[in-house]
Amino acid sequence: MSNVFVVAVDGPAGSGKSSVSKAAAKQLGFAYLDTGAAYRALAWYLDDAGIDGGNTALVIASLPGFDYRIGTDPDEYFVLVGSTEVTDAIREPRISALVSQVARVPEVRTFVNNLFRTIIASTEKPGIVVEGRDITTVVAPDAPVRILLTASEEVRAARRGAELTGDAAKTAAEALAKRDRADSAVTEFMTAAEGVYTLDSTHLDFPATIAAVVERVHNGLATPEPAHTTE
Ligand SMILES: Nc1ncnc2c1ncn2[C@@H]1O[C@H](COP(=O)(O)OP(=O)(O)OP(=O)(O)O)[C@@H](O)[C@H]1O
Numbered sequence: 001m002s003n004v005f006v007v008a009v010d011g012p013a014g015s016g017k018s019s020v021s022k023a024a025a026k027q028l029g030f031a032y033l034d035t036g037a038a039y040r041a042l043a044w045y046l047d048d049a050g051i052d053g054g055n056t057a058l059v060i061a062s063l064p065g066f067d068y069r070i071g072t073d074p075d076e077y078f079v080l081v082g083s084t085e086v087t088d089a090i091r092e093p094r095i096s097a098l099v100s101q102v103a104r105v106p107e108v109r110t111f112v113n114n115l116f117r118t119i120i121a122s123t124e125k126p127g128i129v130v131e132g133r134d135i136t137t138v139v140a141p142d143a144p145v146r147i148l149l150t151a152s153e154e155v156r157a158a159r160r161g162a163e164l165t166g167d168a169a170k171t172a173a174e175a176l177a178k179r180d181r182a183d184s185a186v187t188e189f190m191t192a193a194e195g196v197y198t199l200d201s202t203h204l205d206f207p208a209t210i211a212a213v214v215e216r217v218h219n220g221l222a223t224p225e226p227a228h229t230t231e
Pocket residue numbers: 011012013014015016017018019020036159160163201204205206207209
């Protein structure tokens with residue numbers, strides 16, 4: 001049984017899950033697991049093979065051949081499908097537009113969740129920050145620190161838009177809202193589940209958001225596990 005300290009972070013698209021989680025993991029000396037990358041890599045793999053991601057039977061049949069690896073060192077992040085590095089390719093708007101239809105397939109979710117649990121259990125660092133949409137509720141509901149990282153849709157769109165210019169910014173904002181709508185039909189990440197702390201970064205800058213996550217972890221580390229009693 002692994003003693004790794006799990007920090008579970010969920011939230012909508014563009015809420016800062018990956019950038020904040022990665023930075024927090026670096027500060028804490030923890031590993032970092034980006035779960036969205038697995039869904040993105042599967043969407044890339046299907047697209048590359050010319051398989052329609054909307055064809056559920058074909059998607060399920062493709063799972064045994066999906067050879068996926070991800071780096072969990074926050075300083076050396078990479079994503080591999082077979083021997084192909086897809087770290088950047090899976091961020092392309094084309095893949096973002098395809099990913100939700102793959103993520104809605106229950107067999108896909110079971111497949112990747114098993115992968116995530118294996119990765120978490122084999123972490124060699126004292127802790128791991130795991131981010132996605134259903135980490136606080138499905139993948140690691142018993143994590144000692146569970147956070148729903150959110151921000152208003154306008155602020156998330158503006159932050160994404162700041163990475164782009166002109167029409168690309170508008171298109172990205174629309175794509176972000178569309179993806180949240182599709183993903184919301186499958187997982188609940190707009191409202192925190194019971195016991196999950198909501199961190200709203202709408203009015204927080206990047207360093208303050210990271211500090212808020214790190215502080216929760218320090219508090220969690222300082223809180224002893226409840227004593228087991230025998231009757
Ligand atoms: N508190 C913050 N203040 C300002 N910018 C922020 C803040 N948090 C995150 N950002 C910026 O917002 C953008 C989106 O963040 P990020 O890519 O980490 O989101 P995400 O939730 O992982 O998105 P996705 O689900 O689409 O992968 C990035 O440019 C990031 O640097």
